[in-house]
Amino acid sequence: MTDKQVPDVVVGRLPLYLRTLKQLQTEGRRVISSAQLAKLLHLNPAQIRKDLSMFGEFGRQGVGYTIPDLIAQLERILHVDRTWEMIVVGAGALGQALVNYPGFEINGFRIAAIYDNDPAKIGKPIGRFIVRDVQYMPEDVRSHGWRIGILAVPEAAAQAVAEQMVSAGIRAILCYAPTVLTLPGNVQVQYIDPIVHLQHMAFYLEETD
Amino acid sequence: MTDKQVPDVVVGRLPLYLRTLKQLQTEGRRVISSAQLAKLLHLNPAQIRKDLSMFGEFGRQGVGYTIPDLIAQLERILHVDRTWEMIVVGAGALGQALVNYPGFEINGFRIAAIYDNDPAKIGKPIGRFIVRDVQYMPEDVRSHGWRIGILAVPEAAAQAVAEQMVSAGIRAILCYAPTVLTLPGNVQVQYIDPIVHLQHMAFYLEETD
DNA sequence: AGGATGTTGTGCTTATTTTCCCAATATGAC
DNA sequence: GTCATATTGGGAAAATAAGCACAACATCCT
Structure with missing residues (x-):
């Protein structure tokens, strides 16, 4: 029934990523690396990359993630791109x-x-x-x-x-x-x-x- | 600093055990098995036994756990045997x-x-x-x-x-x-x-x- | 144009957590 | 007393999760 392809612990972290990304967006940031996001969340950067990679390739090597894009992706994944x-x-x-x-x-x-x-x-x-x-x-x-x-x-x-x-x-x-x-x-x-x-x-x- | 002897996930479950045991006590129950408690919490009985066994041997083979005793033990372990x-x-x-x-x-x-x-x-x-x-x-x-x-x-x-x-x-x-x-x-x-x-x-x- | 630096996605390894299983022990029926 | 049934504690196995490390790629500086 539930998508066992994606572990529930991973799903549980996505809202934290989304929350932090929205916060960064209000501060005017456009791009962030997994290392920077990990530091804010006190997580391991590899974990964030691996979590996100379960749903697609959202980052650019050498650059990082475009915040508005990643927010849109996470909202779609979490089904919160609606009310x-x-x-x-x-x-x-x-x-x-x-x-x-x-x-x-x-x-x-x-x-x-x-x-x-x-x-x-x-x-x-x-x-x-x-x-x-x-x-x-x-x-x-x-x-x-x-x-x-x-x-x-x-x-x-x-x-x-x-x-x-x-x-x-x-x-x-x-x-x-x-x-x-x-x-x-x-x-x-x-x-x-x-x-x-x-x-x-x-x-x-x-x-x- | 934190007691890495006991995994944090285990500590996180103890309050759930305590809450349920207190509930059972108000219903007049005196004894419970790990299987019965597991059913109430939707967990695996072995997990409950193993969690508890990290702190001592609180149960009796063939019988189960005496609810008031286990409540007292959990309150002591969690440092909530005080205000x-x-x-x-x-x-x-x-x-x-x-x-x-x-x-x-x-x-x-x-x-x-x-x-x-x-x-x-x-x-x-x-x-x-x-x-x-x-x-x-x-x-x-x-x-x-x-x-x-x-x-x-x-x-x-x-x-x-x-x-x-x-x-x-x-x-x-x-x-x-x-x-x-x-x-x-x-x-x-x-x-x-x-x-x-x-x-x-x-x-x-x-x-x- | 090329080197220095930064960053992703992921195969593989390591660590952690959960579950299985069974010897040991308790209780009750007869 | 013996047997059937119930239950724990914990060693071992299985399952799950986290983290390392690196090829591939991007950007910037000179």
Whole structure:
């Protein structure tokens, strides 16, 4: 199903390349070498070249990569040479912060609706939206053909809500709930849990204080 | 510097084990096998056993792992058998959501202060805090001996603020700014950027719609 | 025109990570 | 007590990922 020609770890680095290249472009840079990009990302230059070479020959020997071209290539490869509409389920503090985050639109991800099941929140304005009853979510997703959902509900609700999203047609879920979802293999899931990162770092901290 | 005896990928999985074990404990479970835990996490049981065996022999052959014991061991290994105080720098929508997130305290990470450089925000209440001028941050960090910081400032400010945090004594940074920080090797950094995850998933989405 | 320098793409090597497999041990049924 | 079943820990193998090194090519300087 997924393109096993390209390792997932490689796909995972492409957004980092793209992000840095866009940054460089705003600074007016036109060309960059794998060595320079590697330095900014703290990676090995050969790794960057090899990653990119899996999709084509984008550089020029002796010169490097033309930044606008490489950005266009990466956006095409990642399917972000378009705008993806997304839903947010969960209108708590996190859901509100997400709705107000300008980074999504800048990068071609546009929030299209936000849902909750709490009568106290349904109907209330958040950013440019009115919170909708989550019971209308499946219908909305189906009628609009939305494919991406952000899950910002409590852990206890996450699995059930995720299943509803998937059965309505959602195929990629960004899960902020601190739990592992069990979903069909053709559904992409990525997790964001700050506690996991903090505990990971705490391992390396001295037991002082 | 970092304990290369234990691969970082292994350390990165321990918080997931811990999270799931705590979940099981609240459900009243006392014992679990690597096979059962692996199923919940969608991992290979041998991987879980090998990861754990790097730190000791915590299981009983023929039986499995005693959940409360394993939780205690993992908390000790990860240095989260204590409470870590943290600072948040950046009092925008994200900073506010972080301050109000109950998950930190539940897991032994307590926000101790929040800072911003915007006069319109300094002095305003957020959750149980008053936003402090970031110019007091280094002094506060030094005097309290804080080691962990959450960076929730715009990309343009991230590197400079991170350097100030480090020179004040911060040794672990959870970075929400969409950029790679360049810091001394003895400083732990973890990144959270939803765009990176969304682009990663978009790679696998069909170009329909 | 030619040499010095810089850079890519990739074959091959090395390193790391994952998985297989099984001896050793535990539990429960009869 | 013995057998069937369940499970760990870890050596060995397999799979995956990262990095080296170099031919090929580009640019610039003189």
